[in-house]
Amino acid sequence: MTASTLSTPPTTCAAAPHLQVTWTDPVTGRQGFVVVDRLVRGVASGGLRMRDGCTLDEVRGLAAGMTRKEALHYDPANRYVPLGGAKGGIDVSPHDPEARAVLGRFLEAVRFLLRHHWTTGEDLGLRQDTLDEIIAELGLDSSIEAIYPLLDDAAQARRRLADAFALDVDGVALPELVGGLGVAESALTALDHLGAPRGSARAVIQGFGSMGGATARYLARAGVTVVGLADAHGVITNPGGLDVERLLLTRDPHGGIDRSQLGKGDVEAPQDAWLDIDCEILVPAAVSYCITPDNQSRITARVIAEAANMPTLAEAEAALHARGVLVLPDFVANSATNAWWWWTLFGDVEADAEQADGKVRSSMRRLTTIMLDDAQRLGVTPRRAALDAVDRKLSEIDARFDRAGQHPEGGSSDAEQ
Numbered sequence: 406m407t408a409s410t411l412s413t414p415p416t417t418c419a420a421a422p423h424l425q426v427t428w429t430d431p432v433t434g435r436q437g438f439v440v441v442d443r444l445v446r447g448v449a450s451g452g453l454r455m456r457d458g459c460t461l462d463e464v465r466g467l468a469a470g471m472t473r474k475e476a477l478h479y480d481p482a483n484r485y486v487p488l489g490g491a492k493g494g495i496d497v498s499p500h501d502p503e504a505r506a507v508l509g510r511f512l513e514a515v516r517f518l519l520r521h522h523w524t525t526g527e528d529l530g531l532r533q534d535t536l537d538e539i540i541a542e543l544g545l546d547s548s549i550e551a552i553y554p555l556l557d558d559a560a561q562a563r564r565r566l567a568d569a570f571a572l573d574v575d576g577v578a579l580p581e582l583v584g585g586l587g588v589a590e591s592a593l594t595a596l597d598h599l600g601a602p603r604g605s606a607r608a609v610i611q612g613f614g615s616m617g618g619a620t621a622r623y624l625a626r627a628g629v630t631v632v633g634l635a636d637a638h639g640v641i642t643n644p645g646g647l648d649v650e651r652l653l654l655t656r657d658p659h660g661g662i663d664r665s666q667l668g669k670g671d672v673e674a675p676q677d678a679w680l681d682i683d684c685e686i687l688v689p690a691a692v693s694y695c696i697t698p699d700n701q702s703r704i705t706a707r708v709i710a711e712a713a714n715m716p717t718l719a720e721a722e723a724a725l726h727a728r729g730v731l732v733l734p735d736f737v738a739n740s741a742t743n744a745w746w747w748w749t750l751f752g753d754v755e756a757d758a759e760q761a762d763g764k765v766r767s768s769m770r771r772l773t774t775i776m777l778d779d780a781q782r783l784g785v786t787p788r789r790a791a792l793d794a795v796d797r798k799l800s801e802i803d804a805r806f807d808r809a810g811q812h813p814e815g816g817s818s819d820a821e822q
Contacts, residue, residue, distance in 0.1 A: 422440050422441060422442045422443075422465060422468055422469070423441045423442060423443055423444055423449075423489070424439075424440070424441040425438070425439075425440050425441075425461065425465070426438060426439040426440070426515060426518070427461060428511060428514050428515065430507050430510055430511070431510070432503075432506070432507075432510065433497075433503055433507055435495065435496050435497045435503075435507050436495075436496045437493070437494065437495040437496065437507075437511040437514075437515075438459070438460075438461045438464040438493065438494050438495075439464070439491065439492070439493045439515055439518060439523060440461070440464045440465045440467075440468035440491060440492055440493075441468065441489065441490075441491045441518075441522065441523065442465075442468035442469050442471065442472045442489065442490040442491060442492075443472045443489035443490050444489040444522065445475075445486070445487065445488050445489045445802060445806055446486070446488070446555055446806055447521070447522060448488045448489065448522055448523075448524060448551050448552055448555065449468075449471070449488055449489035449490055449491035449522060449523055449524070450471060450475060450488040450489070450490065450491060450523075450524045450525075450549075450552075450743065450747075451467065451468055451471035451490055451491040451492040451493070451523070451524075451525060452492065452493070452525055452526050452527060452528030452531075453492075453493035453494070453495070453525045453526070453527075453528055453531055453536065454467075454492075454493070454494045454495070454528035454529040454530050454531060455494070455495045455497055455498070455499045455504060455508065455529070455530035455531045456494070456496075456497075456498065456499070456529055456530045457496065457497060457498040457501075458496060459494040459495060459496045459497075460494075460496070463494060463693070463715075464492050464493065464494040465492075466715055467492035467494070467714055467715070468490050468491050468492040469490060470490070470492075470714060470715070470735060470736045471490030471491060471492055471736075471743070472489060472490030472795075472799075473490070473736035473791070473792070473795045474490070474736045474737075474739075474740040474743050474744075475487035475488050475489065475490055475743065476795045476798040476799050476802065477736065477737060477740060477772055477791070477794060477795055477798060478740065478743075478744045478768065478772075479798045479801060479802055481801070481805075483748070483751070483753050484751040484752050484753050485744075485747040485748050485750075485751040485753050486555075486751075486802075486805075486806075487747075487798075487802065488524065488552070488747075491522075491523050491524075491525075492528075493511075493515070493523070493525055493528075495507060495508060495511055498530070499530035499531060505535070505539070508531070508535075508536075508539060509539050509542065509543070512539055512540065512543055512545075513543055516543065516545065518551075519540075519545060519548065519550070519551065520545065520550060520551060521551055522551050523551055524548065524549040524550075524551050524552050525548050525549070526548055526549070526746070529692075529714075532658075533548075533580075536548055547563070549746075549750075552750070556750065556751070562750045562751065562752065563750075565749055565750070565752065565755065565756050566746070566749050566750050566756075568756035569749045569755075569756035569757075569761070571756075572756060572757075572758050574758050575650075576653075576654045577618070577619070577622075577653065577654070579758055579761060580615075580742075580745075581615035581618070581619060582615075582619040582622070582623075583619075583741050583742055583745040583761055583765055584615065584616045584619060584712070584739055584741050584742035584745075585615065585616050585617065585618060585619020585620035585621070585622065585623060585690075585712065586619055586620075586623050586741060586762065586765050586766070586769075587738070587739065587740060587741025587742070587744075587765050587768075587769045588616065588619075588620040588688060588690070588710050588712045588738050588739055588741070589619070589620050589622075589623035589624045589627065589710075590623070590741075590765065590766050590769040590770055590773070591710055591733050591737060591738040591769050591770075591772075591773045592608075592620075592624065592686050592688065592708055592710040592733065592738070593624070593627055593629075594769070594770050594773040594774055594777070595686075595708040595710070595731050595733060595773060595777060596685065596686070596707075596708060598731075598773075598774070598777045598778075599707060599708070599731070601685060601707065603627050603628045603629055604628045606628075606629045606630070606684075606685040606686060607629065607630045607631075607632045607683065607684040607685055607686070608621070608624045608629050608630070608631050608632065608633075608684055608685070608686040608687070608688065609631075609632060609633035609634075609635075609642075609679050609682045609684045609686070609687050609688070609706070610624075610631065610633070610634055610635070610679075610688040610690055610712075611635040611679045611687075611688065611689045611690055611691050611695070611713075612635065612636070612660060612688075612689070612690035612691030612692075612712070612713065613634050613635070613636045613652070613653075613656055613660040613661070613662055613690075614659065614660030614690070614691070615660075616690045616712045616713070616739065616742075617634075617660065617688065617690030617691065617712060618653050618656065618660060620688050620690060620710070620712055621634060621649045621653065621688075622649055622650070622653055624686065624688075625646075625649040625650075629685075629686065630645075630646040631646060631647050631649050632644055632645075632646060632647065632682060632683075632684060633647075633678075633679055633682040633684065634647060634649075634652065634662060635676065635678075635679040635691070636656075636660055636661050636662045637659070637660075637661060638661060638662070638664075638676075639673055639674060639675060639676050639678075640673070640674040640675065640676060640678045640679050640682075641662055641667060641671055641672070641673060641674075642671070642672050642674055642678070642682055643668070643670045643671045643672065644670075645670050647668070647671060648668050651666055651668070652666055677700075680696075680700055680703045680704055681703050682705075683705050684705065684706050685706055685707050685708060686706055686707075686708045686709075686710060687704060687706035687708070687709045687710075688709075688710050688712050689709070689711060689712065689713050689716035689717070690712035690713050691713055692713060692716065693713060693714055693715040693716055694715060694716065694718060695713070695716050695717075696709070696716055696717040696718065696721045696722075696725075697718050697720075697721050698718060698720040698721050698724060700721075701717075701721040701724050701725055702724070704725065704730065706730065707729070707730060707731065708730070708731045708733065709725065709730060709731070709732045709733065710733045710738045711732065711733060711734055711735035711738050711739060712735075712738060712739050713735065713739070714735050714739070715735060716735070717732055722786065722788065723786075726786045731777070731787055732786065732787060732788065733773065733776075733787060734787060734788040734791055736791065736795075737772055737773060737776060737787075737791050738773075740769075740772075741765045741768070741769055744765075744768065745761055745764070745765060748761075748764055749761070772791075772794075775790075775794060776790045776791045776794065777790075779793065779794070
């Protein structure tokens with residue numbers, strides 16, 4: 406692979422990923438990374454992000470998180486069998502004039518993984534339509550073509566997914582809603598666990614893109630008062646409640662709130678003020694590592710639902726847990742987008758918004774309830790309880806499929822040769 410290095414970590418380390426790729430752009434010197442944490446039936450799943458400062462360690466952590474998201478949704482009754490976990494990242498700002506060209510060269514460099522082992526999609530800093538355009542320019546069929554050999558009827562499955570992507574729910578595309586619906590359902594389940602009434606609960610969401618925007622919509626529709634929204638330009642707050650639908654339908658493609666649409670009583674505040682607003686539910690939905698040991702004491706929420714990947718540092722989570730705050734880990738709370746893609750592709754749900762809504766809600770409520778009940782029973786954090794559930798699910802998958810990454814027909818994975 407031109408201008409890249411591949412490293413397969415020692416198999417003696419249980420936590421080591423299956424494969425790591427570090428690529429250096431021959432034009433700009435920017436680096437990109439792919440980490441395959443685990444293969445199941447020769448394939449792993451995980452999005453591709455673009456951000457200035459992205460590192461291999463970051464991508465490695467995200468890939469491990471994808472293994473957990475996939476495993477948690479394993480149900481032998483489903484047609485969808487969870488894949489392994491993977492992630493990609495490029496150290497470039499999506500606003501850099503060279504970003505698209507760097508992305509194209511990166512995808513060309515990892516073409517083999519895309520065709521055979523890594524299914525990917527949009528993530529932080531990268532839209533799916535941009536990814537699809539470049540994939541087509543490179544002559545690749547799709548960003549998820551590695552999964553096609555696992556489908557009974559790939560053509561029919563692709564039509565079903567395309568039809569689902571074309572669905573609109575009250576002015577917003579269905580694929581932009583399912584992830585936030587899952588986050589909202591997880592947070593609402595936590596409120597119920599605490600015995601806190603939804604009608605008197607308040608929520609603050611940091612980030613108003615597809616994940617944060619949809620979370621705000623479904624919390625508001627459940628009766629929760631959304632009192633704060635943060636975007637890249639600052640915070641909008643209103644103790645009486647923000648008009649989520651108006652702001653949602655007038656935001657820009659990057660999740661920016663149109664300040665001309667602010668209502669009576671809406672107030673602008675500095676960018677980090679989202680941490681200080683009194684609320685019962687706090688949803689970090691924008692960036693990683695934003696809740697730290699230094700700022701966690703400012704949080705008044707009883708529930709933190711991690712819509713972003715890795716937003717809470719471990720020391721901060723320990724301090725929050727010590728004062729009774731439920732931190733719903735990212736690999737549980739924000740797992741619905743990934744699961745919905747595969748439920749639709751494999752045929753567990755049709756291209757139908759009501760079916761998607763029902764499947765997401767029931768699955769997220771079940772997973773969150775199990776996690777919180779186990780955490781309470783064992784006296785551990787929700788994250789620890791969820792990790793134990795992941796271990797159980799991985800053992801079930803291992804018992805059904807070859808852990809070494811074999812393809813279903815029994816041939817060895819090319820990545821291991």
